Amino acid sequence: xxxxxxxxxxxxxxxxxxxxxxxxxxxxxxxxxxxxxxxxxxxxxxxxxxxxxxxxxxxxxxxxxxxxxxxxxxxxxxxxxxxxxxxxxxxxxxxxxxxxxxxxxxxxxxxxxxxxxxxxxxxxxxxxxxxxxxxxxxxxxxxxxxxxxxxxxxxxxxxxxxxxxxxxxxxxxxxxxxxxxxxxxxxxxxxxxxxxxxxxxxxxxxxxxxxxxxxxxxxxxxxxxxxxxxxxxxxxxxxxxxxxxxxxxxxxxxxxxxxxxxxxxxxxxxxxxxxxxxxxxxxxxxxxxxxxxxxxxxxxxxxxxxxxxxxxxxxxxxxxxxxxxxxxxxxxxxxxxxxxxxxxx
Amino acid sequence: xxxxxxxxxxxxxxxxxxxxxxxxxxxxxxxxxxxxxxxxxxxxxxxxxxxxxxxxxxxxxxxxxxxxxxxxxxxxxxxxxxxxxxxxxxxxxxxxxxxxxxxxxxxxxxxxxxxxxxxxxxxxxxxxxxxxxxxxxxxxxxxxxxxxxxxxxxxxxxxxxxxxxxxxxxxxxxxxxxxxxxxxxxxxxxxxxxxxxxxxxxxxxxxxxxxxxxxxxxxxxxxxxxxxxxxxxxxxxxxxxxxxxxxxxxxxxxxxxxxxxxxxxxxxxxxxxxxxxxxxxxxxxxxxxxxxxxxxxxxxxxxxxxxxxxxxxxxxxxxxxxxxxxxxxxxxxxxxxx
Numbered sequence: 136x137x138x139x140x141x142x143x144x145x146x147x148x149x150x151x152x153x154x155x156x157x158x159x160x161x162x163x164x165x166x167x168x169x170x171x172x173x174x175x176x177x178x179x180x181x182x183x184x185x186x187x188x189x190x191x192x193x194x195x196x197x198x199x200x201x202x203x204x205x206x207x208x209x210x211x212x213x214x215x216x217x218x219x220x221x222x223x224x225x226x227x228x229x230x231x232x233x234x235x236x237x238x239x240x241x242x243x244x245x246x247x248x249x250x251x252x253x254x255x256x257x258x259x260x261x262x263x264x265x266x267x268x269x270x271x272x273x274x275x276x277x278x279x280x281x282x283x284x285x286x287x288x289x290x291x292x293x294x295x296x297x298x299x300x301x302x303x304x305x306x307x308x309x310x311x312x313x314x315x316x317x318x319x320x321x322x323x324x325x326x327x328x329x330x331x332x333x334x335x336x337x338x339x340x341x342x343x344x345x346x347x348x349x350x351x352x353x354x355x356x357x358x359x360x361x362x363x364x365x366x367x368x369x370x371x372x373x374x375x376x377x378x379x380x381x382x383x384x385x386x387x388x389x390x391x392x393x394x395x396x397x398x399x400x401x402x403x404x405x406x407x408x409x410x411x412x413x414x415x416x417x418x419x420x421x422x423x424x425x426x427x428x429x430x431x432x433x434x435x436x437x438x439x440x441x442x443x444x445x446x447x448x449x450x451x452x453x454x455x456x457x458x459x460x461x462x463x464x465x466x467x468x469x470x471x472x473x474x475x476x477x478x479x480x
Numbered sequence: 481x482x483x484x485x486x487x488x489x490x491x492x493x494x495x496x497x498x499x500x501x502x503x504x505x506x507x508x509x510x511x512x513x514x515x516x517x518x519x520x521x522x523x524x525x526x527x528x529x530x531x532x533x534x535x536x537x538x539x540x541x542x543x544x545x546x547x548x549x550x551x552x553x554x555x556x557x558x559x560x561x562x563x564x565x566x567x568x569x570x571x572x573x574x575x576x577x578x579x580x581x582x583x584x585x586x587x588x589x590x591x592x593x594x595x596x597x598x599x600x601x602x603x604x605x606x607x608x609x610x611x612x613x614x615x616x617x618x619x620x621x622x623x624x625x626x627x628x629x630x631x632x633x634x635x636x637x638x639x640x641x642x643x644x645x646x647x648x649x650x651x652x653x654x655x656x657x658x659x660x661x662x663x664x665x666x667x668x669x670x671x672x673x674x675x676x677x678x679x680x681x682x683x684x685x686x687x688x689x690x691x692x693x694x695x696x697x698x699x700x701x702x703x704x705x706x707x708x709x710x711x712x713x714x715x716x717x718x719x720x721x722x723x724x725x726x727x728x729x730x731x732x733x734x735x736x737x738x739x740x741x742x743x744x745x746x747x748x749x750x751x752x753x754x755x756x757x758x759x760x761x762x763x764x765x766x767x768x769x770x771x772x773x774x775x776x777x778x779x780x781x782x783x784x785x786x787x788x789x790x791x792x793x794x795x796x797x798x799x800x801x802x803x804x805x806x807x808x809x810x811x812x813x814x815x816x817x818x
Contacts, residue, residue, distance in 0.1 A: 346755050
């Protein structure tokens with residue numbers, strides 16, 4: 136991920152210390168990201184809070200411009216230079232926003248693994264995959280080159296790449312799309328990170344390959360106790376991977392809770408409309424209940440509820456001009472609306 | 481629009497007959513993108529074509545428009561064999577058969593106005609005789625796809641993704657086609673916009689009597705849109721049938737695996753379900769496996785699958801599968817140990 140010289144730090148401490156298993160691995164509070172653009176400031180993320188614990192998967196769901204990716208990039212210090220980030224971010228109990236970038240980078244490299252949609256953005260085409268997987272082990276775990284190479288073979292085996300001893304010498308172009316994504320996951324796991332951030336990791340893959348990657352991450356999370364933040368727009372994937380869900384719209388969380396609560400009793404008109412608009416094999420034929428219009432641009436957000444212009448409910452006169460607060464509708468289930476669970480008009 | 485009284489619904493409108501499309505890949509080898517496909521699209525229906533990347537589904541769609549040259553086999557449209565037609569004659573064909581692409585951003589010229597893009601087929605096919613008639617027709621087409629006529633003066637970057645795809649559809653409708661090849665028309669759209677476009681396509685089909693070849697990897701969308709579905713794997717069709725047949729009783733192990741891999745937006749179903757996880761990757765279309773092409777990944781492959789290249793055979797009324805153990809293999813996969 137980075138090419139700085141190896142820091143002096145030792146190998147000690149992988150993941151959260153024993154005894155505080157309930158402490159969040161990553162917790163963000165009141166995170167706001169404003170990006171300066173030629174057309175004015177874009178408020179990409181506004182007042183977002185969430186946390187994820189060891190062995191748990193949080194799914195961040197949203198459409199384009201919802202702020203789901205920017206939330207995670209800003210939290211880990213990877214936001215673009217034009218972005219102004221405020222709020223608090225604690226990784227394994229350490230306040231990241233207060234740290235100078237070199238220290239932050241070191242913590243990130245050691246404790247956070249990233250998997251992005253296109254594996255080629257993470258892979259260097261002129262280095263063997265073995266070199267790329269082992270680099271992190273040398274840099275952050277202080278391994279020798281020889282040890283790191285053995286570790287790379289182990290990791291390729293762990294992520295289900297056949298003949299890892301041979302393939303470790305090959306280059307990214309010699310791998311299929313699905314196998315490249317496995318290599319990226321191996322790189323992300325090289326330092327046994329406490330946190331894995333997966334940003335649409337299966338969107339570019341075929342559905343049978345997606346099923347393989349979903350199973351792989353679930354299995355690794357069980358075996359290694361990794362906390363996972365999985366960013367996706369696919370509600371089917373969310374249902375399969377998540378323990379908790381945060382639905383984002385217009386830069387804010389509009390609903391969050393336990394995965395069963397959100398799918399069984401979606402309380403925000405947007406969540407309900409999104410679930411209803413999916414073609415359902417049980418109810419074939421007829422028109423789909425589509426949502427009118429398009430998601431808002433972060434450059435041009437409505438003053439009240441961001442979903443108001445498209446909302447089929449509009450159950451409260453305040454919605455247009457006043458931002459609804461995020462309030463509980465059930466234990467562990469919160470929603471940002473003036474009309475929770477109300478019937479569609 | 482163009483459906484005259486002489487056309488009976490259900491008659492073959494476009495047919496592919498043992499079609500092969502091979503591309504040279506350097507070093508004397510050939511990529512067998514489409515390798516023996518026979519397919520009939522009937523007037524008035526939506527035929528869904530599904531398959532993973534490299535299955536040859538997009539090339540099959542391009543072959544129907546003769547946008548790629550067949551290596552062997554035949555393409556028939558409206559009863560006429562167009563396999564060897566010249567470019568000049570094909571211009572007429574491309575009025576009858578139109579195409580909508582995945583990425584409306586890439587298929588619209590960024591420097592031209594929406595109106596100019598929609599008007600292009602009108603000009604090419606000489607369907608209007610004055611600037612005034614052209615403007616009227618463009619306005620009509622934009623309204624037909626649910627856009628305001630005054631968007632004609634805008635440029636693509638001023639529109640949302642959903643609006644741009646509506647422009648792509650308006651442009652496809654300009655020549656009053658019988659058949660539209662829809663190649664992943666909703667794949668690059670936001671989830672909340674996909675339903676709008678699917679509803680629009682269905683309404684246009686109803687109102688204008690259109691026939692669709694709907695190519696997509698999103699199986700839920702294909703199931704929703706299609707009257708019949710054909711499943712492709714490595715350049716071949718492995719199964720065809722109605723959506724209900726394929727979902728309830730798939731006969732080919734690949735269809736069963738593909739459907740079992742589709743995630744369902746219900747956490748309880750997801751926790752209970754048993755996926756059929758295929759091992760490995762799709763083999764190279766340069767050198768497909770002998771015998772059954774799916775045997776290298778098939779959980780039920782048997783010794784004679786190496787020897788025999790299975791053909792499509794009827795397994796139920798209107799359902800055909802290319803598997804020596806059609807039905808039986810799927811039952812074994814579903815009933816067997818996880």
